[in-house]
Amino acid sequence: MKKICVTGFIILLVFAQLQAQNIDKLKEKYRESIVKAMKKYNVAGASLVLVHGDQTIWTEGFGFANKANQTKATADTKFMLASVSKVFTATALMKLHEQGKLDIEKPLKKYLPQFNMPSRFKAKGPITPKQVLTHHAGLPSDILRGMLCDSPEDFTQVVHYLNNTQAASAPNLIHSYSNPGYSLLGHTIQQVSGQPYAKALQQTIFKPLKMKNSGIYNGGTYPSNFTQFYNHKGVLGQELPIRDIPAGAIYSTANDLGRFIKVMFNNRLLQQHTRQQIFSYQNKDIALDLGNKQGLCWFLKEDAQLGQIFSHNGGTQHVRTQIAVIPELALGGAILTNSSNGGKVRKVLKRLLKEYAQIKKLNTSKKIKPFGRDFRKYQIVKKDAQDLEKYAGFYANPSIGIFEIKLVNDTLQAQLGNVFGQFIPTQQSDFLVKVPGPGIIPSVRMSFQNVQGHLVFIQTQATGSKELLGNKVSLAPLDQSWKNKAGHYKVINKLPGETLILSNFQIINKGNHLLLQFKENVTGSSQSAALQPTNNREGYTLGLGRQAGTYFKFTKNAQGKQIFHIYGYQMVKQ
Template sequence: MAGSLVWLGLLATGGAAAAPALSPPDPGIDALLQRYDGQVPGAAVLVLHDGQPVFQRGYGLAVVEDHTAVTARTNFRLASVSKQFTAAAVLLLAEDGALHLDDPLKRWLPSLPAAADAITLRHLLSHTGGLLDYEDLMPATATAQVHDIDVLHLLEAQDRTLFAPGSQYRYSNSGYALLALVVAKASGQDFATFLRTRIFQPLGMRDTVAHQDGVDDVARRAYGYSAFDGRWQRTDQSPTSAVLGDGGIYSSLDDLARWDAALYDQRLLTTASLRQAFAPATRTNEPDVPFYGFGWRLNGDAQWHSGESIGFRNVILRYPRQHLTVIILTNRDGPEPYPLALQIAQRWLDTLQ
């Protein structure tokens, strides 16, 4: 049986709300999520329309070993969905006047080689910097986790780029890891602290954290799993899982509803900054994704981003013109939930056109 429906304690608009009446399960959505149901790694699904939760449900297990069920407050590793928060941190510092988007990257990270001279922060935000992928620079036998600062050290030894900065698009985890270091340099705070004090706490995202082992704990944590020979095994961490800027944030449906609400007004970022985040900064080479903004993929009316890391697959899909958002968080290696999000969104879009 699918996990019980749990509504947000606060409306996505951030105001206090009486507990709304429970809505019945949706047989169509439940059928789409059937593979996540039961005693298996699960999924959390939220649909927001006009700032209100019109569907929210947990399926399966956050922790397989002790049968902990997924709920609206289960915190999943967001993987690359984290990039929109890194971009927002840079935009906040630009509003503060602490940095400028067209600053040379080497103003902030001068140890990079000469090949990085022409790279700007704007290039990193839009994946047009041409940096080498740090994952490709790690030894194949590496088992120790790397951190954002280790990404910098790996790139310091590479006096070349994949293309002239600004001339092409290539999705780059390296760029967002370096942006986390820039945020720390420009703010005088470590990246996780800046996110907590400038984004998560102001928005009431009480349990969201850029997770660092030995520094913080993840409340109601979902652990990641992969299927081997028909059995689920915990595969929660890899050597790259400790890099924060490109994918290290944990969050829940409850908290992401607050984040989504903040993207409609100026409670966090100015209208000008939001316009920059969602403007088509560059054409991409990704199928069915014409443009990339700052931490967002852009396709017609849709603003979205997926997140993939060992043991987790996630997506946030927004249609701001229709005030519709679908969020799917999963703690398993597959499948990619973006097609599911599109199918779920279409159920509402068909009535909103």
């Protein structure tokens, strides 16, 4: 018996040594991969942490926090988290929910009585904190006026901006990512806890977890050991303070994020029932989400080996970040970068988690049904023009405005932005895409579905992920008063020290709708939105999802000039 025990112990020891060697090889593989990607894409610095249970498996910095003086990035270098900040706002709010100080299912107005945003969807019920947490409250996607500023307004001013606009959609209609929503949640944390948001985070999360290198940056001198920031060419850039602190202005380090990730797997910060609520599929009944899954704040993807992966990305002018946890396997990690192209580097995180799980033989107990179709196999069918005619018409997309799907020679076709495509019917009742040059693209399918009263145009990837490209809309000729609103507009309510996120506004008369075009100053790209009048001076942007349903109005100043109000901006016609 003693010999058997000794033999068993030796086998276990050898197995543990082999695993350790494999993990060392894994680190070296990803160290090389990260450094190679950083060099290729001009990413100056990055920092990473990998956590399993209560153990930090790997934490390391790469490249430089400051290229000029050759200060290396380490696991204790402070990076802006950008929208990963929302995870901390959600955690603090859920702590209050756990303590019985608020109920995320109750109306938000109960805890934030200042919130009085008008809505044309009042019959759909009041907005709740839970809907805000999951981006299903129907709030505007952004209040852009004052978002980036040398000395930003207090984020609690967001509620007043919202009270002067309108709801973008009905609650629980569709996922529509909202930054001002998380400012409302931060404001709610202040109201309910009776202390400033920053102090509430310090008392609830940072201090108990010994996250000594985490906090809020809202302008002024950077804290010690803070990274510099770099653009896509690797040139030093300026990261401006963000007004919406609870949505994007927290900073942290890889080591501190490792401490935070660990408590997602135990009761030290939140009780099990609270964590189960956070890490659960919240939007399964929202048909227009097309099966894209959401937890409370965290985005949910499923993997046959790993099970449910909850993650959140972040991005500002020069920051790209990601945090991911797999609660069932007690596995998680984070990656922080200080460069505009950091998104090319952060992609390694989920691959790292998967390979680590394979080495440790970690597998989900859940039965994850893989996407069942092989897009490489298809059969083209002929459809009568009568069957296709119902799909022809105008469709709204929040980023490009209006596109038209036409029926030409018994074939549906459309120009989406700069891409022209024909849609070829298949036996599976969807459509292949045929483009000039490459021809048929087998990796995607297009389809039309009636969902909650909307005829929607959907793109499905070979992985099964779906994206709503547009919803069919009815357009009528504009009357002369609306045609007269066409022209160039200039922002006139810019705050001192503000950097405008959007500029070069132009309203174009398209005959049956007005098209708002503008430049997105952070990326330099051009975007468009279709304006739908509801009366002689108000309306909203067409489409479904993020940036859709944005309220706008026209007024006149003392000189009789047209003033255009949208995104918090006031603009005068030139």
